[in-house]
Amino acid sequence: MTTIEISDRVVDRIHRRIRRLPPGLQEHCQRVEQIARDLAERHGQDVEAIGLTALAHDATKHFSGVENLLRMEEYDLPPVTAFERRNPAILHGMVGAELLKREDGLRHPQLYNAVYWHTTGDPSGGDEIAHIVFLADKLDPVKVKRYPWQAELKELAENDLPSAMTMFLTRNVVRMLDKGSAIHPAAIEARNTLLLEAGS
Numbered sequence: 001m002t003t004i005e006i007s008d009r010v011v012d013r014i015h016r017r018i019r020r021l022p023p024g025l026q027e028h029c030q031r032v033e034q035i036a037r038d039l040a041e042r043h044g045q046d047v048e049a050i051g052l053t054a055l056a057h058d059a060t061k062h063f064s065g066v067e068n069l070l071r072m073e074e075y076d077l078p079p080v081t082a083f084e085r086r087n088p089a090i091l092h093g094m095v096g097a098e099l100l101k102r103e104d105g106l107r108h109p110q111l112y113n114a115v116y117w118h119t120t121g122d123p124s125g126g127d128e129i130a131h132i133v134f135l136a137d138k139l140d141p142v143k144v145k146r147y148p149w150q151a152e153l154k155e156l157a158e159n160d161l162p163s164a165m166t167m168f169l170t171r172n173v174v175r176m177l178d179k180g181s182a183i184h185p186a187a188i189e190a191r192n193t194l195l196l197e198a199g200s
């Protein structure tokens, strides 16, 4: 494991930002931080860097849809698709990653990507850091109603991160299809990449 250096100034800024979030969101971020720290420890990853990234992952979750769309443009992020324009809440990871980089100095590309893709999954598969942040978010006990197979996911996440990612993406896509929802293509691409990497 290589340690990712993060200055005290960046850590302080992020802590201050999270303390200003609405209480429910702040508590979600803190629970996700703890779950991510436990997973990072188990997988021999950088506990401090991953914990901080997990704490910060929803830094802009409270932004309105309009605000997300405006920031996508202001930050020169990729053009918004028709699907994203109709469902701008899905953009909060992308906007959050860029805001944390620009305003708080969280620049490391692995940490940036982990926040950027934490909602849909990364079309290029993602690394262990991204997997931990992604899965920790889905393992918040508050989400058990949405993901009733959470205990199974937790056990898999503790032992095999790519398999846990594939399981989550499969079950979540099925859940959304059952509800009649549209699926963001990044989730399908992320799953395809993980399947290819696993040789299935």
Ligand SMILES: Nc1ncnc2c1ncn2[C@@H]1O[C@H](COP(=O)(O)OP(=O)(O)O)[C@@H](O)[C@H]1O
Binding pocket: 058, 061, 087, 089, 090, 118, 119, 120, 137, 176, 182, 183, 184, 185, 187
């Ligand atoms: N793969 C997907 N396809 C379509 N919509 C999605 C997908 N993943 C998440 N969403 C939607 O994006 C929004 C934010 O996702 P949510 O899971 O609540 O946030 P978070 O990733 O912070 O937990 C929700 O409206 C959710 O239904």
